[in-house]
Amino acid sequence: MKIIHLSDTHINPETLNKIDTQQRFKLALNHIRDNHSNADILIITGDLTAFGDDESYQIFNKTLKEAILPDHLYPKLILGNHDDRENFKKNFPNIKIDQNGFVQYSLNFGDKTFIFLDTNLSGTHAGHLCEKRQTWLIETLKKEQENKIYLFMHHNPLALGQIKSDALGLVQRNEFKKILLQFQNSIQHIFFGHQHITSSGKYLGITFSSPRSTWQPLVPNFSEKFRLGKADTDPNYNVILITEDSLIVHTEDFLKTKVNWFEGE
Numbered sequence: 001m002k003i004i005h006l007s008d009t010h011i012n013p014e015t016l017n018k019i020d021t022q023q024r025f026k027l028a029l030n031h032i033r034d035n036h037s038n039a040d041i042l043i044i045t046g047d048l049t050a051f052g053d054d055e056s057y058q059i060f061n062k063t064l065k066e067a068i069l070p071d072h073l074y075p076k077l078i079l080g081n082h083d084d085r086e087n088f089k090k091n092f093p094n095i096k097i098d099q100n101g102f103v104q105y106s107l108n109f110g111d112k113t114f115i116f117l118d119t120n121l122s123g124t125h126a127g128h129l130c131e132k133r134q135t136w137l138i139e140t141l142k143k144e145q146e147n148k149i150y151l152f153m154h155h156n157p158l159a160l161g162q163i164k165s166d167a168l169g170l171v172q173r174n175e176f177k178k179i180l181l182q183f184q185n186s187i188q189h190i191f192f193g194h195q196h197i198t199s200s201g202k203y204l205g206i207t208f209s210s211p212r213s214t215w216q217p218l219v220p221n222f223s224e225k226f227r228l229g230k231a232d233t234d235p236n237y238n239v240i241l242i243t244e245d246s247l248i249v250h251t252e253d254f255l256k257t258k259v260n261w262f263e264g265e
């Protein structure tokens, strides 16, 4: 199985920090279409827009349509802290929601189940998985626990560096940790975005990974003082290859299109 994981497009009508968010999203989609049309699924893990406004969702939709991806690669979407749930639902009326109106849903691929979480709370940039959303997750995990489970969420569920400098991660870390521990034999991997940095590792026996943003990649910091930094580095998206006995995460720096491929070596 091949998964494309893209995140944090931050679409906006105007440029942001002198970067054209629309152009970068377009280049990423074109790169996916030209190099990965054999992928099984494309997922965009939130911060689809910079400010959650109607116009930005319309631009997001238009950019997607113009990329002419194969039908099966129409992306699965979730919300980030920069999104607006109501505007999102208005522009994506076919998106599945849970019984409480949160943008949470699951998908089955044979022996695999993908679970998509909603960690948005209006008025804050930190991640929230309230009791209602936790209950939905626990019920879904119980139902699917015989399958191999893959979680997709916007916010990082653990501090990626110093805990003191990660005020914007998932607030209900401890509650989420308990859920992960309960189902750690079924959960294979956690995919997230939000911090705009490439990360990978293992948490409670479960591997995780995150791509940078297609808009603005950031630079990690390893002190208690700074959360992240800004530099003129490459945006990316991730390509994940899953076999019976492996899960491999590659990074695609999609702005680098001039590649001299080795032949016959």
Ligand SMILES: [Fe+2]
Pocket: 008, 010, 047, 080, 082, 194, 195, 196, 213
């Ligand atoms: Fe973001």
Ligand SMILES: [Fe+2]
Pocket: 047, 080, 081, 082, 154, 193, 194, 195
């Ligand atoms: Fe975010």
